[in-house]
Amino acid sequence: MTKPDTDLIIAGGGLAGATLALALARAVPSLRVTVVEAFPLSPGALPESYQPSYDARSTALGWGSRLIFEELGLWHRLAGQATPIRHIHVSDRGHFGATRLHAAEHGQDALGYVVDNRWMGLCLMRELLETGVQWRAPADVTDMTPMPGGVRVQLTSGDKGACELTARCLVVADGGRSGLREKLGFRVTRHSYGQNALIANVSTGDSHGFSAFERFTDAGPMALLPHGSPSRAGHQSALVWTLTDEALAEVLEFPGEDKCRRLQERFGWRLGRFTHIGTCHHYPLALTTVDEPIRPGVALVGNAAHALHPVAGQGFNLALRGLMTLVEQFRLAAEQGKSIGDLDVLRRYQSLHRQDWQQTVRFSDSLVRVFGQSMPPITAARDAGLVGLDLLPGAKRWFARKAMGLGGRRAVIDRPGNVNREVTRHE
Template identity: 75%
Template sequence: MATTDTDLIIAGGGLAGATLALALSRAVPDLRVTVVESFPLSPDAVPDDYQPSYDSRSTALAWGSRLIFEELGLWQRLSEHATPIQHIHVSDRGRFGATRLDAESHGQPALGYVADNRWMGLCLMRELLDTGVQWQAPGEVVDMTPIAGGVDVAIKQNSEVRSLTAQCLVVADGGRSGLRETLGFQTRQQAYGQNALIANVSTSDSHRFTAYERFTDAGPMALLPHGSASLAGSQSALVWTLTDQDLEQVLSLSDPEKCRRLQDRFGWRLGRFTHIGQCNHYPLTLTTVDEPVRAGVALVGNAAHALHPVAGQGFNLALRGLMTLVEQFRVAHASGQSIGDLSVLRRYQELHRQDWQQTVQFSDSLIRVFGDSSVPVLAARDAGLVGLDLLPGAKRWFARKAMGTGGRRAVIHSPGSASREQMEHE
C-alpha cells in the first residue's frame, strides 16, 4: 500500500463522525484516524458537570442502538441521562384504530431511549480523549482528489488550505452536506411538502415513559418521553409536522396560543399542554444517494440518507451502517488491503443497502398511508392498526422495526478476534 499521512479522514465530528471514530478506535486501534470538524473542541467539554437544558435537542435511540453503544463501552455513562421508552402508542386522530407496544411484553426494560444530542456528544468526546484519534478543529474538508493508493484531501483551517493524504475519506457532515455536492454525488430528493417543528413541551399529566405517534389530517406528530432517566415526568420532546402556511401561523403565536393549537391537534392523552420551549424547524425531504461509495470515499449518516423524523429511524439506521463500515475496515486492514479500496466500500454498501432500503420504505410508507384521507384508506388504516394490536406476529414485526432489531447489525470485534466477519441477525 502507498504511504499516506493518515489512514482515514472523517469529515464531520458530530454524532455520526464521532461514533465512527470511537468504534474504529475499539475495533482497529492501530488504524490512524483523523477527524475534521468545523467547531473548535475544548478539552473541558466533558460530561462530568453536565446540566440538562429544557430546550436541548434530542435523539430517539432504538433498543438496537443501545446494544451497539454497550459494545463500544459508552452505554453506562450515556444512560445516566437517557429517558427510557417503555410504551409506544400509535393512533389516528379522530379514528378508532390504535396500536400499543410495551417493553415488558417483549422481555426488555425499554423499547428505546431519548437522549440529548449535547449529552451524547459529550459522552463520545470523553471516550475519544483516551484514544489515538487525531482532531483538526476548527477545520473543514473542502475538496478531495483521487491519488494512487488513496485520496488527497484539501482541509481549510484559518483561511489556509492544506493537503492531507489518506487511504479513505468518510463524509459525515450531515443531511445538508456541502462536501457531498462538491464531490459530485447525485442525490434523489422527495419533498413531503411539510416542515418539522421541534420543541420540548410540558404537560399536566406524566408521560409514564410513553412515546406517542399521532397521525392527524394535518400531518403526523410524535411526543417522546424526555427529561429523566428514572422519574416519569411531564416533559416530552415534540416533532410536529406542518405545512408552510401552518408553520408560519404557529410561529407567529404566543407560547400559550401554541399550546392551545397543539392541544387541538394532539388531544388530551397527556392532559393539558402547559409550556412549549424554543421552536426549531426545517423542511422535510426524503434524501437518498443510490451510490454512496466510490474508490476512496464513502458517505454515511444523513449525508447518505435523510428520513422523515416522525418514525425516529434516522440516527438508528445511520448507527447500524457505521458499524457495518467499521467491520469492513477491520477485515480489510487485517488482510493488508487498503480501507479505501472500492471492493471494500462496495461490500459495505451491499451489506447496508437492504437495511436502508427497508427502513426508508417503512418510514416513507407510514407518512404516505397516514397522509391519505380518502374513505377507503381511512378504513384500511383503522383495520391495520387494530390488526397490529391484536395479531401477535404483526405486532412482533412492528416492535422489531421500532426497536431497531429487524435488520442486520455488525458485531464489533476486538483486536485478535478469530472471526474475520460475522453478522448478527436479530
C-alpha cells in the same frame, strides 16, 4: 501511495462522525484516524458535569442502538441521561384505529431511549479523548482529489489557511447541508414532503409514564417522546410536529399559550393539558437519498447518505447500523492487508447495508404516505391495520422489532484478540 498522512479522514465530528471514530478506535486501533470538524474543540472546553437544559434537542435511540453503544463501551455513560421509552401508542386522529407496544411484552426494560444530543456528544468526546484519534478543529474539508491508493483532501483551517492531507479513504459525515457531497459529484435524490418539522420540548399536566405517542392527523403526523429524568416519569416530552409552510409561519407567530392551545387541538388530551412549550426549531421535511454513496476512496454516511422523515425515529438508528457495517469491513480489510479505500471493500459495505437501508426507507416513507391519505377507503384500511397490529401477535412483534431497530443483520466489530469472527450475526 506508500505512506499517507493518515489512513482515514472523517469529514464531520458530529454524532455520526464521532461514533465512527470511536468504533474504529475500539475495533481497529492500528488504523490512523483524523477527524475534521468545523467547530472548535479542545479537551479543556469540555464541562466537568452535565446540566440538562429544558430546550435541549434530542434523539430517539432504538433498543438495537443501545446494544451497539454497549458494544462500544459507551452505554454506561449515556445511560445516566437516557429517558426510557417503555410504551408506544400509535393512533389515527378522528378514527378508531390504534395500536400499543409495551417493552415488558418483549422481555426488555425499554423499547428505546430519548437522549439529549449535547449529552451524547459530550459522552463521545470524553471517550474519544482516551483514544489515539487525531482532530483538526476548527477546519473544513473543501475538496478531494483521487490518487493511486487513496485520496488527497483539501482543508481550510481558520487562520492557518488551506492545507492538504493524504489518506487511504475519506468518509463524509458532515450532514446533508454542507454541500461537500454535491461538490464531490454524488447524485442526490430528494423528494419533498411539502411539510416542515417543528421540534420543541413541552410540559403536560399528566405524567408521560415513559410513553411515546405517534399521532397521525389530517394535517400530518406528530410525535411526543418522554424526556427528562431517566428514572422518574415526569411531565416533559420531546415534540415533533409536522406543519405546512403556512401553518408553521402562523404557529411561530403565536405566543406560548396559543402554541399550546393549537397543539392541544391537534394532539388531544392523552397527556392532559399542555402547559408550556420551549424554544422551537424547525426544518423542511424531505426524503433524501444517495443511491450510490461510495466510490474508490470515498463513502458517505449518516445524513450525508440519507435523511428520513422523523416521525418513525429511524434516521440516526439506521445511520448507526451503517457505521458499524463500515467499521466491520474496515476491520476485515485491515486483517487481510487490504486498503480501506479499495472499491471492493466499500462495495462489500454497501452490499451488506443496502437491504437495511432500503427496508428502513420504505418503512418510514410508507407510514407518512399511508397516513397522509384522507380518502375513506384508505382511512378504513389503515384503521383496520392498526387494530390488526394490536390483535395479531406476529404482526405486532414485527412492528415492535422495526421500531426497536432489531431483526436484521448485525455487524461484527469485535475488538482485536476476540476469538469470535463470524461475519454475519442476526438478532
